[in-house]
Amino acid sequence: MKTGDLNLVKKINKSIVLTTIQKHAPISRAEISEQTGLNKATVSSLVAELIKDHLIGETGPGKSKGGRRPVILYFNQNAGYAIGIDLGVNYILAVLTDLNGHVVIEKQIELTTSEEKDVIQLLEELIADLKAQTPDSPYGIIGIGIGVPGITDNTESILYAPHLSWQHIDLKTELENSFQIPVTVNNEANAGAHGEKLYGAGKDIANLIYVSAGIGIGTGIVINDELFKGAFGSSGEMGHMTIDANGKLCRCGNCGCWELYASEKALLEEAATLPSLQSKTDIHLEDLIQQANEGNHEVCELFYKIGEYLGIGMVNIANTFNPNAIILGNRLSMLKNWVGAAIEQELEQRLFPFQNVTFKFSSLGVYSCALGSAAFAIDKFFAKNRVTVE
Amino acid sequence: MKTGDLNLVKKINKSIVLTTIQKHAPISRAEISEQTGLNKATVSSLVAELIKDHLIGETGPGKSKGGRRPVILYFNQNAGYAIGIDLGVNYILAVLTDLNGHVVIEKQIELTTSEEKDVIQLLEELIADLKAQTPDSPYGIIGIGIGVPGITDNTESILYAPHLSWQHIDLKTELENSFQIPVTVNNEANAGAHGEKLYGAGKDIANLIYVSAGIGIGTGIVINDELFKGAFGSSGEMGHMTIDANGKLCRCGNCGCWELYASEKALLEEAATLPSLQSKTDIHLEDLIQQANEGNHEVCELFYKIGEYLGIGMVNIANTFNPNAIILGNRLSMLKNWVGAAIEQELEQRLFPFQNVTFKFSSLGVYSCALGSAAFAIDKFFAKNRVTVE
DNA sequence: ATTGTTTGTTTAAACACTAAACAAACCTTG
């Protein structure tokens, strides 16, 4: 049980001062005192400690408001760096970010194997590479975050990654042993949700559902500004939500799962049956987009149909969570121009009028997952210092 | 912004001491100190204040453990009383509870009208009646909680109650003006979830979904020990989750809504088509249960089918939330003996094996909503004193 | 009767915050 003492008070206030600087820099001590309600003396003392911690710094005097000139403070986003990795089914995207989530270096490689040992070796090489290029800083690399296309448990062990054919792999421990740096492993949709929430289309939105529509469909749930992982870490498997009780059988054991109708895989399977595409083999999403751009009506109609099914699932999400926003990301967000109208229409038509949910496309593009993963690592780094009271 | 100071420290620790006593009474000061990590002196001082606040008391000396005999403390559950009301479509159930949620007095009346003025008058009479019978106590009636069959917004105003044909009714303000006592108005399913969570089948379960299956289906979402109401207060409308994309049209505007297949209304409509019941008119749920008990196979099969549909929705819930438990309450929980197996079977068959969710029936029976509503009022009363740190 | 243990209070010290006073730096104005 966490009791209250003077140490806690200091932690709380130090955390408030740091957060205020992060959000409102450039800012002076006086302004911090005014905004937070903390006494000027308190602010001064905490600022001094934060400077000693290298987390903030002084730039010099600012503009006077009719009296002594203030000393301007800034958040030292280069006090350390985080590594964020999007481990896809056929690629790995790794980024090095500063403490504000700005990409400093990025690196992408193709994945031609899903063999556990090979993938881990590639991961380690990538990390070592980024590490070698990391600028000098007080804290160095403060953590590594990895988003994986599979289900993790409460210990961040990978329970099951269908498209990699992985089961029970403890990537976290393995990498922590290799690098002696804190590692956090999360589901790809959860990482994407976190990324969009902090840096993208979900900024300042307290309750949102991120729909990661790729080969399958996963979702990340943000509730009261925090990611909800479920009792055992496997929430958000809404790709396997039944939207047609008597529909196609899914390999998950269920029938009529959403992702059988609204995922990239569903799209490609349907596309293969289109008369106008019979000449092609090995069709990719990019090919279909080209076809649509060239005016192929069949493909456009198919896109619209996929949009409708996306919308049907999102209506369920809206009725379930009453979120502020639903954000569509991952591969299918490339179909923005075709599925947007269909989704909006389904939401309009099938939803109670008072369920006023906003629909958006992700704004971080291919970086949602990698940036979210890096953000997880940064969060963990700051967790020691960050305290909130309710 | 909530800053830290000595006042906060005291609030936190006082809250911890009170909570410890509520949970572990009878308990001594020394044991509290040991359990919480607070110093003995601190505990003594806070206990003295709580006694002055009438929230706890001393019973006398307990058994010695080889030294001085401890003074035993208890939580004063009679420091005040709460009123909890379940406003149904054709009944009102009102209870007076102590601060531990024990029913002291209960009162039920039939509702033959849904006219706003009439209903509010009946409510006021009921409340006045309970108030008059409330035992003397330091705080008197500390709050009134009401569960309503409809959707409320963030101000606890009733947006829409379909079965009462109510729209935009501010019951809360009206009753607060009448009685000068804090009133809290909540959706019936949310209140039921809260009740089961605190006093019933959901005790000590951090993440649970309460499925209130009555004429329609509503759900209450408990996440990390707290009720989640959504961005605008209308989460949990899972009765209108599509489980058959091409299914029957619902008056909500959507197609194939869960409650069209798995609610009491759906059940009664299906029952009316059964050959063996053609002689009957105006069939009620109770009649069907009697039929089933008398061995009517058609009815038993129908019950089973309803159970299957309940299960299908619950699979969606489990995949979405990964909760510790799903609890079925309200009218259809009377079908325990018939739907239980069907639900368990669907969960077994359609769910990923690692989504290990527990299915339960509600344990508070008809009291879920009334007790949950009373609990909301009690929570509000203690909110001033209760502080937690993360 | 003695010894050691347990309980709860008293005492003195530590510590973080605050209000108020203060010094420094700056702007405005006549």
Place this chain on the structure above:
DNA sequence: CAAGGTTTGTTTAGTGTTTAAACAAACAAT
């Protein structure tokens, strides 16, 4: 340009809460 007012950030004295340690009271064991 000198005087007065304003803003910033530090210093100082004081408040209030927790804590460790000492203490007194009550009790069991021997």
